[in-house]
Amino acid sequence: MTIAAPLPPLTLRHATLDDLVDVLRAQHARKIDVIVPAERLRAVGTHLELAGTEPLVSEDGVTATAGRYLPTAHCDQDIATKLGIPAPYLRRTREEHPRLYEANINGWLQADPHRRFLFRALAGNGRTGIGRALLSNSYKVIDNLDVLMAALAGIKDSGVAVQIDGADLTERRMFLRVACEQIQAYAPDLVTGYRSPFSGADAAAHPVVFAGFLLANSETGDGAFTITPRLTLQVCRNGMTINRDVMREIHLGGRMDDGIVRWSADTLAKTMALVTARARDAVRTFLDVGYVRAKIAELSREARVEVAEPDKTIAFVATKLSFTKDQQQLILQHFIKGGAITAGGVMHAVTSAAQVLGDAEKAFELESRGVEAMHLAAAL
Numbered sequence: 372m373t374i375a376a377p378l379p380p381l382t383l384r385h386a387t388l389d390d391l392v393d394v395l396r397a398q399h400a401r402k403i404d405v406i407v408p409a410e411r412l413r414a415v416g417t418h419l420e421l422a423g424t425e426p427l428v429s430e431d432g433v434t435a436t437a438g439r440y441l442p443t444a445h446c447d448q449d450i451a452t453k454l455g456i457p458a459p460y461l462r463r464t465r466e467e468h469p470r471l472y473e474a475n476i477n478g479w480l481q482a483d484p485h486r487r488f489l490f491r492a493l494a495g496n497g498r499t500g501i502g503r504a505l506l507s508n509s510y511k512v513i514d515n516l517d518v519l520m521a522a523l524a525g526i527k528d529s530g531v532a533v534q535i536d537g538a539d540l541t542e543r544r545m546f547l548r549v550a551c552e553q554i555q556a557y558a559p560d561l562v563t564g565y566r567s568p569f570s571g572a573d574a575a576a577h578p579v580v581f582a583g584f585l586l587a588n589s590e591t592g593d594g595a596f597t598i599t600p601r602l603t604l605q606v607c608r609n610g611m612t613i614n615r616d617v618m619r620e621i622h623l624g625g626r627m628d629d630g631i632v633r634w635s636a637d638t639l640a641k642t643m644a645l646v647t648a649r650a651r652d653a654v655r656t657f658l659d660v661g662y663v664r665a666k667i668a669e670l671s672r673e674a675r676v677e678v679a680e681p682d683k684t685i686a687f688v689a690t691k692l693s694f695t696k697d698q699q700q701l702i703l704q705h706f707i708k709g710g711a712i713t714a715g716g717v718m719h720a721v722t723s724a725a726q727v728l729g730d731a732e733k734a735f736e737l738e739s740r741g742v743e744a745m746h747l748a749a750a751l
Contacts, residue, residue, distance in 0.1 A: 525650025
């Protein structure tokens, strides 16, 4: 079967829930998962080629799995990791010397021809598809669409009204920001002297924090399914993630035999029941005014600490947290606009800067370090 519809996008930024669901459904329709030995996998130029793999038979028809796939940047990273090739070198060979890219991959695949991998891909409009990940054959597949539907079911079961504060999709992960504006608390000490860098609104006039959490999942081997509590400032929608309270489900399972990966209905139902239960647990734990007030109290103790030398403080924080020079400059700009010369102001600068980054992965990494940035600034 040849799929005629256009290939779905691999990334989204600041998307609606409907947009996210539409893209995930389009990707799901093209999903190919194959356990393949190294002897049936080879590089041809800058593509990976599967040979002799069985077709995928579904209610939509028959889809060939044998053929060529263009690896994403994330898939290239997987290839480098699995074969012991330095990733920067492999990227360079792809860009500058495709024959070296081909020779390096094939040389290491041939060194252990019976080694098995889980290859995750999307069928293309013909014989060329997209290679998304090269994983261990013990990787437990937990797909984004299934996780999203199960988590939304858990939230609905809880009976608590929530708002979707935005969604992102990358080659590596899916993110869904959930806020609950009916669960809120005042946090005047957390926003002393702070104003929104986007609107200029004085946070002291609206010192409200909403409960919520961040749901994340990787179906390409880049981390567990997680639900992390996330507090949102009303005045600017800055998100403060409380990483130490994260709920996590690691993607590990038993080794799988060669061929198309087919999870039984019972296995899938049990996995999704666990995700639904985790979502209900998150609602019960994180969407609670007592929890929100306790976290505000913890954060406020350091947020009030004054920053004597903002330039040096932000440079120190950026170095400790491995921010890039561009990120450091952006954070400093947001710190100045925010007007709070405090450790809390540093945190708000980091989290507001994250909102304007076009790369969702970098935005996630930046926002997730906001509280840690405040701790570092307060300790100086």
